[in-house]
Amino acid sequence: MRFLNSEILKFILLALFILILPHVAHEGYLLNVLVFVGIHSILALALNLLLGYAGQISLGHAGFFGLGAYISGILTATYSLNPWIAMLIAASVVTLLSFAVGFPVLKLKGHYLAMATLGLGVIIYIVFNEAVDYTGGPSGLSGIPNLSIGTFSFDTDIRNYYLIWTFALIAIALSLNLVHSRIGRALRAIHDSEVAARVMGVNARLMKVQIFALSAGLSAIAGSLYAHTMTFVSPASFGFNFSVELVTMVIIGGLASIYGSLLGAALLTVLPELLRAFQDYDIIVYGLLLIIMTMFMPGGLAKGFPQAASYLRTRFGKRSSPDA
């Protein structure tokens, strides 16, 4: 019971932080970055359910993100559908599609699974570029409307900030519930020993496909939010590089950690902005920082912070002991 309460307390603190943050960081540019942190958090969270919990890699998640964005974008910009309905359709289509694709793909393990999902992402990317009649091809799709409730339109940075973080918070709450349930335990069990999980009655194959579909569907919702926030999408945002970046967010943040996904997404979104000062050398510094972090925080930020804190505490304790 105490565990439950501390879990809820943590969540409330996060929600308050998110609520207050724009009042401190209200400058337009900063707010824009925070909107991206929100979108990336949903994506990292989605991928972490698959990669961190079930232990199944996907190098194609930028593709699902893009599918969500394009389906939502085309349905609203070209066919004038209500954006909320478009979002619902995008999420449903991507969930069903990935469920069907998941059965053959998730039979594969390790490097082969990485290759197959990479291929999936690349195929989707090619479709964005080549289906010019629908997607506008490489020059992109514009004129996507903002989401709105009645006459209240999410058309400013601050409104989008609260919209996207509301979605992110809901995703976090639902994911927390999931990972602390029999399904969450089954996912981690598959990760640790698939054969033992099966003997205990876990249908590993179906479970993997289900979580793959859930993860893809959640990414599609993030895509839809992205499209309606930016009002413009182009294939460049959904390439292989971004899939790798998502995997990096999950690993840097902490595998199998819900809040870690947030930290990873925040760091990898904010860091490139901070490194602008290094101009042409930014990518080198960025790479170095990632290497150092994986070396010294192999458990990711989520575990690295408490580790670092306890390290400092013991150091501090040792130093102060002669005085005492």
Add this chain to the structure above:
Amino acid sequence: MLEVRKLTQRFGGITALEDVSFTARKGLITGVIGPNGAGKTTLFNVITGIYSQTSGSVHLDNADISRIPAEMLAARGLVRTFQNIELFGNMTVLENVMLGLHSRSSSGILSCMLKMPWHVKEEKYIRQQASEWLDFSGITDLSAQKAANLPFGKGRLLEIARAMAVHPSILLMDEPAAGLNNSETHELAVLIRKIRDKGVTVVMVEHDMELVMDICDRILVLNLGRMLAEGTPREIQENPAVVAAYLGEG
């Protein structure tokens, strides 16, 4: 009751099991012994659906379970432990046992995410049952530990607690005493008897003859994939063919 009929398992040109038939009677402890390479672990892998046999069949309470995949057997009351304990290392001891209740719970992804009332109730039931099985195995004090950090002997007890949480009618144990010291083996013998007294049919592969002769009601001897003998511990000890196989006499 577990019944194995004329089981044959070939891997390419190698015959791991040939024409093996035996019955593990309800509420008894049946030991499976034999020299290395006799096919004992293969027998377990076939029974538990990890391999599918070349021919023959396996019956659980008169129902043919030969073609049923591993993950469906837990719900039918058949469960096993592994020779090199297969724990979920990144989960706590309690969570490992809670996973044992997977086949006895049914909340889906959506009800788990939305914390539906029946899911909350089910979760409470899972937690309560799991702590009872921890208590049964005598490892309650370890419940918050990460399973990967357990010493080997305790890991074995955890694996048994997890298997018992499935509520099996048949428990297959692959070398439960391997890697245990004398006092741990003694503790294990007590636990296995306790399991039998709950009405669970136990089938165990084991090399520790003292343990086998001590706790088994029936013994099956395999040699080079074939059945050599079957009987009570006394009959087996007096069987000349068994003695020859073990001592290597021609």
